[in-house]
Amino acid sequence: MPDSEIKNNYEPKIVAFFCNWCTYTAADLAGVSRLKYAPNVRVIRIMCSGRVDPQFILQAFASGADGVLIGGCHPGDCHYSEGNYKMLRRFRLLKRMLKSLGIAEKRLRLEWISASEGEKVKSVINEMVEQLKVLGPLAIPQSLDKINEELKEIPEEEIREEEPAHA
């Protein structure tokens, strides 16, 4: 896809993990209040933001997400006391790792959104979509395909014994 076309037609894809008690309920509230936001987000409901395994996030990026959004309860408000703090720790570690992998910081976002903050669901999603539009597609699956294609052209003996990253 030529660059110009990407810029014009590019709609980022966001996978969101929303905790059942605060952010998912806030998203419901946004719906009931008929707030309009960008349709780029796909929500997965989990009981607590503490359930978000960093592998979920990596899997989402690897499968073609341009951004991942995690929504949890405000500090002190977690339905399970402190799951959101556990998420925060993992989030900070993962951010460092993503940086070293060359994945822009703004592609992963953690937000505390309480059950009454339907408006915040809207503003966070809209803002993130705008930011991702500036960043452009992450397109990890396509890059991996490309790498695999290139690997095919290298004579067998030059490839190390280990399996390539994307089997």
Add this chain to the structure above:
Amino acid sequence: MSDNNNKLNGSPQTNGAAVSNGTPKIGFYVCHCGHNIASQVDVEDVQKFASELPGVAVSRDYKYMCSDPGQELIQKDIKELGLNRIVVASCSPLLHEHTFRTAAEKAGLNPYYFHMVNIRENVSWVHDNKESATKKAKDLTRAAIQRVFFHKALEKKTVPINPDVLIVGGGIAGITAALTIANAGKHVYLVEREPTIGGHMAMFDKTFPTLDCAACILTPKMSAVKSHPHITMWTYSEVEKVDGFVGNYRVQVKRKPRYVNEELCVGCMECIDACIYKEAKYPDEFNQKLSKRKPIYIPFPQATPQVVLFDPETCIDFKSHRCKKTCIEVCDREAIDLKQVPEYKEINVGTVILTTGFKTYDAELSPQYGYGRYPNVYTSLEIERLVNASGPTAGEIINKDGIKPKSVGIIHCVGSRDQKAHKWCSKVCCMYSLKLAHLIKEHTGAQVYNFYIDMRTPGKGYEEFYDKLMTEGVHFVRGRVSEVTDWALVPEEENKLTIRVEDTLIGVVRRVPVDMVVLAVGLEPRVDADDIRRMFNISCSNEGWFLERHPKLAPVSTFTDGIFIAGGCQGPKDIPDSVAQAGAAAAEVLSLISAGSIELEPNTASIMEDHCSGCKSCIPLCPYSAISYIEDSKKAYINEALCKGCGTCVAACPSGSITQNMFDDEQIFSEIDGLLKFAGIELEETEGEHA
């Protein structure tokens, strides 16, 4: 690393050996919800799209899936087509998940083979481009269909309900709920922070619109609480700690020292007379600091319990230990104990009702009205005490200089409907202002002016009361008051407070000189409402009011099972509404107690013993101490009774040895995969790899 590779690359495929729960035969149903969904999502297109997905045996759309015929459609298909997975795309699972699970269960399918796609709150109601909304609905559908492949049959967890109930806050709502529950023969612990129950209502003189004497209708209820065999009333006490879950809460209550033995004191008040302070000299909180009390006092004559208490801040003996202790000498029941220390009570209850009430707006925050600056500017609560026969002036309405006012201005909406203070309408102020106008006129014969923005009198007999006031000669001026000032421009304003207001009905700015100003202060959440709600693990609205589970259909329930709310803590409301809510909360509690047990979601976590390396990473993560380390087997163990199913340990296990029912790794990975298929990525067939 090989494990990671498996997860990253071998995303669950919808075919192949990965599926261990029988060959899925999925029934997919998409709901129009009248026009709610169908107007923004091409429902037929979604139905057609789903019918072509692997595993889908039948795909249908229907006008209202939650209706009886909609549910019957599912049940018929389960029986006739032998479906073993059900996916419904309709509203939020928080609304109708239970409905569809029950429908599936009735047709003989384990309810946990059901999954719901939210295409109303998450799609049709929040997007206005039909094409992209439909696309999103399809992605969510595909994710759900991939997910149900990995669903398992689960058994619901049942926990017994301890029949004892905790009620926090002894205002009219708490009193009503306590009596209702106790009359049903269940034991109630009523915890009140103040030295007496009664709350705000005990401070009022009359109640609108019937002009019942507040004390006359409240105090019999207060006495009934005190003497009820099924109520343990703890005043001057606060909840310190709450543990546990629905049916089984462990609560620690701190009983603050009164320095008087509650069992021995009979409320004769001889100690108060005997206090070495002959004159009362400390501000009386109950009378809004309009009168004075001694260091040993009783808040008001009908205080319940009728027990005096010490204020250690002002008692000489607490400060210098050099008092003659005449109070102790005079008490022949030896009830006074100056060495009393806080007492901590541990109780087990099954359910909790929070009736912690509200506070009134601090009028000093609206300086234009001069509260705190001009002595003759009062808040409505102060006037309630002034009008009250047992108040600081024995019911006489007089200014601080002792002069009876000839004209009084009541300013509505102080702190309410104000962008600089609170945006909300406090609901009760119009009516109590009318009541106070009536009482002031009755007591003093003064000219009374009401300055209002809008008169809000919805309620039985309320509008009629307003009509009555107009015939009584009370003046009504429509307009928000801009300021109260003592700066006289004309001789009539000398020594008076002048209210500046634009009378919007006649379109002129008026200056109304009065002797007394009453500020109709609004209602706001208590200062520590946030601490209380966190302790009980419930949410609040942006304004700080406790949040109900559903504003219309579950107005006294919260998102935490077994915790209910009633009265002013949930939002501004008058006495009839508070009493009604308290009754509703009591009914909710009694229905739980009567059922004897409650079914909980079986979303607990468990350890896969074969894989657990015994690294103990998970143990400190659990907020409920549900995980322990078994020395013999060198493995972790999760006590399912304690696990609440947050999944934090599942996400943290380095070897992926913890699974969580309903939110298992493979279920979520398949969901992620399903959501992103529209990226145009077709992952290689990795049949069998995942298994």
